[in-house]
């Protein structure tokens with residue numbers, strides 16, 4: 266910090282000393298000057314007095330002196346007389362010596378006789394005086410001879426004063442005044458002046474010191490406050506900088522997070538975009554991307570006048586793979602098929618998966634049907650090569666329907682529809698082949714379409730009816746149950762088989778409302794028949810699509826409640842394949858149904874899934890042996906052995922067994938010999954209309970040995 270008080274004190278001290286010295290010096294100069302002037306005036310007056318009083322002696326003396334030698338002058342009695350007269354005149358004055366020079370500068374008289382004869386012609390004072398100017402000079406003498414004695418340490422004023430006679434300078438007086446005491450007085454006064462000045466300044470300094478000290482204290486306090494403020498500011502700045510650094514780091518982290526998130530989002534967007542245009546399982550383009558690409562291919566073909574082929578490819582019996590080996594194996598097979606298709610086709614070709622086992626191949630720029638036939642044959646050959654998936658050797662034959670642009674359609678919708686129709690024809694004509702679209706195919710497709718529309722209308726107008734096939738106790742011949750089977754009577758033609766319309770209902774989803782209708786009617790009927798045959802059980806077929814229905818259990822609960830049928834009198838028939846799909850969900854659904862008391866039967870047992878472990882996992886009550894095994898039990902020892910094994914296995918698992926499709930007494934006998942629980946089949950009863958079934962119950966006729974005509 267700037268030491269104001271110290272510098273102020275030093276500067277003040279120096280200034281005070283300097284001021285005292287300067288003022289003292291000024292005073293001395295003025296005082297000495299005044300003293301010299303006074304002395305000089307005094308000497309002038311004295312000279313005048315001397316000239317007047319001694320003139321009469323002086324003039325003759327000067328005349329004589331001109332002729333006398335120095336020694337003669339020193340010894341001359343006039344000199345002594347003059348000297349005495351002079352002394353007389355200056356007595357009481359400060360004059361200590363008087364000298365007289367003639368006009369040529371020779372010392373003709375001196376109160377100190379030794380100096381007589383000295384030449385002063387070159388002396389500046391003399392020269393000036395000889396020209397008429399009075400000149401004085403102040404000097405200090407350590408030793409000085411005055412009036413015949415020596416004085417020491419004196420300040421003397423010597424004045425050269427011209428002596429005139431008739432206006433002419435005839436001689437020059439030199440008068441020495443002893444001003445030692447005056448000068449000492451001047452020095453004393455000078456010291457006092459200096460002391461006085463110093464004292465005044467010191468006083469002033471004292472006052473100023475107090476002011477400055479106060480000012481310095483104020484400044485120091487302000488400086489301190491300023492320091493504190495600065496320190497606080499520095500602290501705040503540091504805190505601020507820390508905060509800024511923290512926030513910057515936070516921002517950097519947030520920024521990095523944001524960038525990562527943005528990247529994640531971009532990737533997610535890309536994934537979404539990819540998913541929106543690609544099949545999740547195979548990575549092939551989906552229907553949307555296919556539409557886009559084929560749209561472009563068609564536009565190009567239209568411009569260039571070229572041809573384009575659309576191949577609708579469906580794997581043969583792929584459902585069997587799914588049903589028997591499970592969906593994971595099925596999925597792997599689909600991926601392998603996709604890979605083979607990609608490997609076999611050109612870069613420009615588009616391979617898309619529509620879902621399930623349906624693929625579309627678009628071949629742009631083809632040179633006629635022959636080329637398309639070659640490619641299709643090559644695809645079939647490629648796909649037919651065996652696959653090894655999860656240790657299973659599989660085959661994947663395919664049926665291909667082909668539509669050509671512009672011959673079979675000029676837009677993707679028409680081409681797809683026609684290729685689809687051609688594919689159905691390929692299936693119908695023995696599978697594992699390709700078919701080019703022709704006009705008749707459309708009729709078959711439109712027949713299917715009209716079936717669907719008619720089915721909707723029939724459901725709406727309650728045109729469907731149920732027939733009931735009795736389920737008979739093989740030992741007692743008693744009707745213990747009924748299987749509800751759907752019938753669609755046609756007013757002007759033979760009824761359409763459920764084997765024909767149930768798959769269409771499955772494909773279109775109509776099976777859901779249709780299945781609910783069946784369940785409702787069957788339960789109401791079973792409830793009504795309880796009066797005729799208490800404990801009569803009703804079996805109802807459940808399709809895969811119904812099983813996946815979210816509110817299935819709720820719907821069944823509602824039906825049972827509205828019909829009043831006891832749950833244990835309802836048996837739902839499922840196929841083995843349905844148990845393999847969504848195992849956990851199916852387990853939960855069946856568990857809830859079992860909890861309600863409903864029985865579960867496995868229909869067509871032996872034709873589907875090869876693993877039997879599901880028999881333990883699922884709540885199953887009845888196995889229904891497929892009629893394909895029963896048909897040949899009398900002739901085919903293998904079938905006989907299979908049926909025997911199934912019955913024994915069911916018994917050990919405490920499951921009930923029903924043999925389906927019993928058409929002959931022989932078959933019935935064989936099954937009876939194995940103590941099979943129940944049978945169904947034309948040998949006993951065909952599916953009967955409700956009224957007929959009622960009559961059968963009313964008659965209560967044992968049917969074990971009789972054959973009822975449908």
Ligand SMILES: Nc1nc2c(ncn2[C@@H]2O[C@H](COP(=O)(O)O[C@H]3[C@@H](O)[C@H](n4cnc5c(=O)[nH]c(N)nc54)O[C@@H]3COP(=O)(O)O)[C@@H](O)[C@H]2O)c(=O)[nH]1
Nearest residue numbers: 750751763764767783806807808868926927928945946947
């Ligand atoms: N989900 C539903 N499926 C149903 C329903 N109604 C029928 N179906 C299924 O349709 C398929 C064909 O049924 P259908 O033409 O009724 O044939 C059944 C019987 O008539 C026939 N059967 C019975 N006994 C014999 C016989 O001795 N010989 C012989 N050749 N056929 C016989 O078997 C069919 C019953 O089979 P199953 O259901 O497997 O017990 C058929 O798959 C039906 O399941 C329905 O409402 N919902």
